Structure formats: C-alpha cells, structure tokens
Amino acid sequence: MKNRDSIIRYYKSGDNGALAARLIDLADSAVKGRPYTVSEFVTPGAVQIGETINAHVSSLFLRTDGGYKGAERVKLCFVRDDYDGPVPTDITACRITWDARYRLLGHRDVLGALMSLGIDRSRFGDIIMHEDGAVILTDTALFPYLQQHLEKIAMVSVTVSEVPLTSIPPRQEKVKEIKTTVASLRLDAVVSSGFGISRTKAAEAIKGERVRVNWQPAKGPAQEVGAGAVISLRGKGRMELVEITGTSRKGRTGILLKRYM
Incomplete structure (x- = not known):
C-alpha cells in the first residue's frame, strides 16, 4: 500500500x-x-x-x-467496501468460577494463570472480574484448551464453561473528575496530580517504562501532553487530560482530568 x-x-x-x-x-x-x-x-x-x-x-x-x-x-x-456478508471474528466468552470465599483473586491472578499456560496475550481479550470468578473473551479455538488445562488460579481450583456473548453487559467505567493546577504540562507533573503520587515517583515510573501516553511508551518525564491525551500508569489505571482550563494568578496551568477507576 x-x-x-x-x-x-x-x-x-x-x-x-x-x-x-x-x-x-x-x-x-x-x-x-x-x-x-x-x-x-x-x-x-x-x-x-x-x-x-x-x-x-x-x-x-x-x-x-x-x-x-x-x-x-x-x-x-x-x-x-464491496463486501456486505458476515465477518466472523471467532470470539468466545469463557466463564471462570471459583469458591466465592476466595475473593482476593484479582485480574493479575487470572492474567498470570493464562500466561503461565504459555498462551500469547493476543489470543484473548478483556478479562472481566466478578466476585466469584471472571469472564475471559478468547479466540474460539482456544476455549477447549482452557477447559482442559486451566485448573487452578493462584492455587485455587476453578471451573471453566462457556457463556453467551449476549450475556455480557456493556462495559461501564467509574469516572472521577479532577480539576487541578500544574506547574507545567510536563508528563511527570500531570501524572503526579492525576494519580496522587509525588512528582519524584511519577518521574521514576516514567523512566521505568510504566507510563504510556496514547498507548505509546512515554518519551520521558519532560514530555509535554495536551488536551485529549490518554495517560496510563501500570497498576494505577488510566486517565484523560480532557481540557486545559487556563492559567492561575500564580502562573500555574489549570487542567481537567478524567480518571477511570
């Protein structure tokens, strides 16, 4: 092309x-x-x-x-554009359940169990957590393998079954709006304000390649970000810099952030 x-x-x-x-x-x-x-x-x-x-x-x-x-x-x-037939994507919803007493199992545990089976991350999509289990969106061809080999997650016995895709409700994220000011639009300053960590720790996270901007690796603490930027911090989630609201009397830049919880 x-x-x-x-x-x-x-x-x-x-x-x-x-x-x-x-x-x-x-x-x-x-x-x-x-x-x-x-x-x-x-x-x-x-x-x-x-x-x-x-x-x-x-x-x-x-x-x-x-x-x-x-x-x-x-x-x-x-x-x-001249094709109007079906486009099968071969996605299956895989329901993983465990004893409801083990509520400490989280997204990281499920992801780790899948990776330990040698399954490439591109073979499955979202992992949707519930109190007594999770739903994993997988390649249809992967489902029989999971039924046969996924027996435990973090030493907790699990069962694997298929559920209809239509049973999965639309994704709803909790959003927290944060109105604040920053000394500049440097990435470390915005990360510090949005995720509630010190600027030093924000810079360390960026240098440690734990921060992405618009799903691309951050270039460095001094990288400038603008309205519309989506910033993620591993282990903390992601946020969007929605708007630059102006300049305060002390010369600080006002910003509106949306943090997805």
Missing part, C-alpha cells in the same frame, strides 16, 4: 513499527482480493494504528469487535 514506509516509520518511534507492519500486511490481504481480514486481539493503541492504515486505503473500512460493547481489547477487521 502507499505510504507503507512512512506509517511504519512514524509508529516505530513508539516501538510499534513491527505491529504497524503486521496490520498493513493484514489490510493488504483484503486489498488484494480477500473480502475481509481479522487480526488477533489488540490494544487501543493498535486500534489507532488500524485507523491510520484505513485512512490511506479507500477501498476498505475498519470494524472492531471485542465480544461485547465497550471492550478495550478488540480484533480489527479490514473489510472490502
């Missing part, structure tokens, strides 16, 4: 050049004759790459499917 090299070069600066190349190859397969192509499960950052690719190919349109409304990790579908 045209602009292939420039797209890869742009995303390579954020360590996503290889992913951009794979998605371009996927789109090219549809351009060259396949009615549609479907990716593995990808992050919201990969969706941005898919949208960039789609903007350069007029004969395709982009769909996303994570198994339920509001899914964060989804599959990308590049579909020819």
Whole structure:
C-alpha cells in the first residue's frame, strides 16, 4: 500500500513499527482480493494504528469487535467496501468460577494463570472480574484448551464453561473528575496530580517504562501532553487530560482530568 514506509516509520518511534507492519500486511490481504481480514486481539493503541492504515486505503473500512460493547481489547477487521456478508471474528466468552470465599483473586491472578499456560496475550481479550470468578473473551479455538488445562488460579481450583456473548453487559467505567493546577504540562507533573503520587515517583515510573501516553511508551518525564491525551500508569489505571482550563494568578496551568477507576 502507499505510504507503507512512512506509517511504519512514524509508529516505530513508539516501538510499534513491527505491529504497524503486521496490520498493513493484514489490510493488504483484503486489498488484494480477500473480502475481509481479522487480526488477533489488540490494544487501543493498535486500534489507532488500524485507523491510520484505513485512512490511506479507500477501498476498505475498519470494524472492531471485542465480544461485547465497550471492550478495550478488540480484533480489527479490514473489510472490502464491496463486501456486505458476515465477518466472523471467532470470539468466545469463557466463564471462570471459583469458591466465592476466595475473593482476593484479582485480574493479575487470572492474567498470570493464562500466561503461565504459555498462551500469547493476543489470543484473548478483556478479562472481566466478578466476585466469584471472571469472564475471559478468547479466540474460539482456544476455549477447549482452557477447559482442559486451566485448573487452578493462584492455587485455587476453578471451573471453566462457556457463556453467551449476549450475556455480557456493556462495559461501564467509574469516572472521577479532577480539576487541578500544574506547574507545567510536563508528563511527570500531570501524572503526579492525576494519580496522587509525588512528582519524584511519577518521574521514576516514567523512566521505568510504566507510563504510556496514547498507548505509546512515554518519551520521558519532560514530555509535554495536551488536551485529549490518554495517560496510563501500570497498576494505577488510566486517565484523560480532557481540557486545559487556563492559567492561575500564580502562573500555574489549570487542567481537567478524567480518571477511570
């Protein structure tokens, strides 16, 4: 496709050049004759790459499917504009249950159990936690393997069953609005205010590659961020810099943040 090299070069600066190349190859397969192509499960950052690719190919349109409304990790579908048939994404909802007394099991425990089985992260999507279990959106072909091999999570016995995708309610996130001021729009200052940690710890997290901006690795504590930036801190969640509200009398910059709990 045209602009292939420039797209890869742009995303390579954020360590996503290889992913951009794979998605371009996927789109090219549809351009060259396949009615549609479907990716593995990808992050919201990969969706941005898919949208960039789609903007350069007029004969395709982009769909996303994570198994339920509001899914964060989804599959990308590049579909020819002259094709109006079904686009199967082969997603199954896998219900994991355990004794309700073990409520300390969390998202990290479930994710760790899946990774310990040698399952690549691209084979499954969102993990939705409940008090007595979780629902994992997986490749349909992976489900029998999970039924056979996923027996325990953090030493707690679990059972695996399939549930209809239609039984999963739309994702609803708790949002906390934060109106504050910062000395500047440097990333470390915004991370400090939004996540309630010291600026020193914010800088350490950024240098430790625990912070992402718009799903790309942060460039450094001094990186400037603007309205619309989505910032995530591993272990703390993510937030959006919604608006720059002005300058205070003391010269500080007012910002409005939305933190997703």
